[in-house]
Amino acid sequence: MDILQNSASVEAIDHRSRVAMERREKTRAKLVRSALVVFARHGVDAKVIDLVIKQAGVARGTFYNYFRTNDELFVAVAEDVSSEIIRIVDPLVTRQEDPAARIACGVSSVIRLAQAYPIFAEFVVRGGPASLSTGSLTSEVVPRDIGAGLALGRFTIPDPQLAFDLIVGPVISAFYTILTRPVIETYPQDFAQSVLQSLGVTQEEARQISRMEFGTVAVPEDSLFSYTGNSS
Amino acid sequence: MDILQNSASVEAIDHRSRVAMERREKTRAKLVRSALVVFARHGVDAKVIDLVIKQAGVARGTFYNYFRTNDELFVAVAEDVSSEIIRIVDPLVTRQEDPAARIACGVSSVIRLAQAYPIFAEFVVRGGPASLSTGSLTSEVVPRDIGAGLALGRFTIPDPQLAFDLIVGPVISAFYTILTRPVIETYPQDFAQSVLQSLGVTQEEARQISRMEFGTVAVPEDSLFSYTGNSS
């Protein structure tokens, strides 16, 4: 009896804490999604909390059970965004062996992603470089491919940091363009081609690589980016 | 008598108002300079006014004799910054006939300017695209040279807007880099070369053009950028 009773109460405790953790995770996700939308629409420095909790439909105090400051929230969103990009784009990128193809695939896919999910583009534009510099995207994935390209002699650019600036800068600029005016249909490929050229790939080769078929960008239904805050 | 008296008082008024206007201009300049520093150091959304008036050494109320809102101030600073860049860089640029050389000269000069006056780089990075999109720099000067290059077949890039993104994006990114880490000595030329390549100039030619001697960037003593707010 004692044993059973004990095991019963142990189970109860486990159950309780499991349920609690699930609730926590759910609320956190709700907040991050809402914050993405709010940051995208109102900018990073906006007096955000009110809007976020309204969007998420939770109470003021709840927010502070998860994030103590505006900044902490922004970092959380930026991290999630960064992971999400990797989760979506990297599978396509790593199908390619050639570093030049990888870069081309990466940048054109990200551009297409931004076209499909303007909320994402807005977030990056409003958040500036900081919105991409958290997480491993800009600290690992991009440098990995730059490094490989340099090592294999695919790129002639003299400095990896310069290469980085010539990839990330245009991407943010392109996002801005996407949000403000219509662009020609081949914009993503043209963009990729120019980026390759800037790294030192010849025009002809850059053209060929950027015209390759890399596969379509598949965004899961439950993705952060699918949430627009307009339905329930 | 009446006439004389009138003319006397008119003169007096003229004198007074000329002096007054000069004083006005001086105070305004003090405020704009101070604001540039403050925006650069604390970002656009900072609790700006307190800092600006402290930096400028004027009273709170004085501020409102010159700018009615925060935003008006930012626009004023952005305009002055934009004009100042043109005033400093365009004389060098227009010495060149070749649009490719003009672009190369423009971007490398601007990078050098940012290296010499970090306050300027900070202002642009913190202020985002908006800090460059006021004034004629990005709306006239840069498109002018892009257009010329396309018209003359110097560039093969299919879309002027894309060209724009591939110039302005990297510049902001480069500013960020300059502020964050040391760069190699040839960074400005390398940067210019890559930009030309991205627009479709061949590597060899891009290299030659970017190595040309465009003349040194001369910043007048009284320039906006010379003010760092540390001395009187």
Added chain:
Amino acid sequence: MDILQNSASVEAIDHRSRVAMERREKTRAKLVRSALVVFARHGVDAKVIDLVIKQAGVARGTFYNYFRTNDELFVAVAEDVSSEIIRIVDPLVTRQEDPAARIACGVSSVIRLAQAYPIFAEFVVRGGPASLSTGSLTSEVVPRDIGAGLALGRFTIPDPQLAFDLIVGPVISAFYTILTRPVIETYPQDFAQSVLQSLGVTQEEARQISRMEFGTVAVPEDSLFSYTGNSS
């Protein structure tokens, strides 16, 4: 069968409820002890509940199974403290017949108690008069001895209330001193002597009485005061 079953289940209930009551008592005690420490360290108006439940190692909700409000908690602690003082000090006091000796014994013992258990002194200092005015200590025990002393002509002070002020006030002040700076070894006896003098006992007699050996203050191991919250 019915009878047996009933009696069986009654026993079971009794057993269960006895166990339950013991557990209840234990949790309550844990909370009171924790609260004493928290009130002592952070004052009465501190954001108490968080600290108390953390100190006691129970969940937020559990607290409200025992005390409905902050105030109820404070009163509970004050009562327990008051009873505890009486439980510890009164046995020594009542050994004395002479009211003057009782007062001397009482005040010097309380001072020694405060020296040995600073948590107690802190609680009184932070809680103010209220922390002593609950329970029978100040409403019965002290007035009892004052009254006896006046009745027997041991004290010449004209007003019992004044006598009370001249005992309790200095005690709180002394607690404050004990917590703030080192005191001479004879502080408790000197203190007692002065208190007697203030009540009208002559200097010589006050000196003799306050130098009597009243026995040592014995604090049970399980006392409220022994708990400092630092071990398990």
Added chain:
Amino acid sequence: MDILQNSASVEAIDHRSRVAMERREKTRAKLVRSALVVFARHGVDAKVIDLVIKQAGVARGTFYNYFRTNDELFVAVAEDVSSEIIRIVDPLVTRQEDPAARIACGVSSVIRLAQAYPIFAEFVVRGGPASLSTGSLTSEVVPRDIGAGLALGRFTIPDPQLAFDLIVGPVISAFYTILTRPVIETYPQDFAQSVLQSLGVTQEEARQISRMEFGTVAVPEDSLFSYTGNSS
């Protein structure tokens, strides 16, 4: 002309800043007076600011032009209270040569002051020792007279700190009594007598000294203590 003009504008500046300083001083005084009342009525730890600004009739933000925290405000009030006591009582005290007479005069005057201005008594009781330990009253004036008494052999108490506890403790306790119940007419003198006895003055002498005529406590019309917050 120039000279006159200059001197005129200098005068103007002086005038402006003098007027500003006067306004500041006035507002500060309003806040301190209001805060005294609020602290007295609601305790030191009350959520005070709302009440203070309402009482003072100033805007929320004005408060923060003068005090950044609750504590800063409390200290300011405590200091003003302390100075005010000294301003009112010390002239009477210093008329006496004998340290015993000084102490007697001091304590009985302070008790009378508390009787006449309950707001003052309340502030001290609610604020605890801290409300008297700012300013020079308890750090200089009282120790000065204790020291003199010990040096001249008027007191036999072995420890100045103990003497301090036997003066300040009873005073606070007496304030509490004054606020809660009626006291006999001779309470101030009786109190003073007992205090002297506790310091080691003989009963007979203590009696004589405490019955001396020390002069009446004169409170200026504009005193902090006269303000009750009930009129405009």
Added chain:
DNA sequence: CATGAATGAGGGTTCATTCAT
């Protein structure tokens, strides 16, 4: 009874803007 996430009233604090001098 224990648990701990959610709540939201009730405070605190800032800072762009006004206005009397």
Added chain:
DNA sequence: CATGAATGAACCCTCATTCAT
């Protein structure tokens, strides 16, 4: 025009209390 005290809307944040599990 310069000054700087006063303003108050608009935020920020905490923490006692509730309640579903």
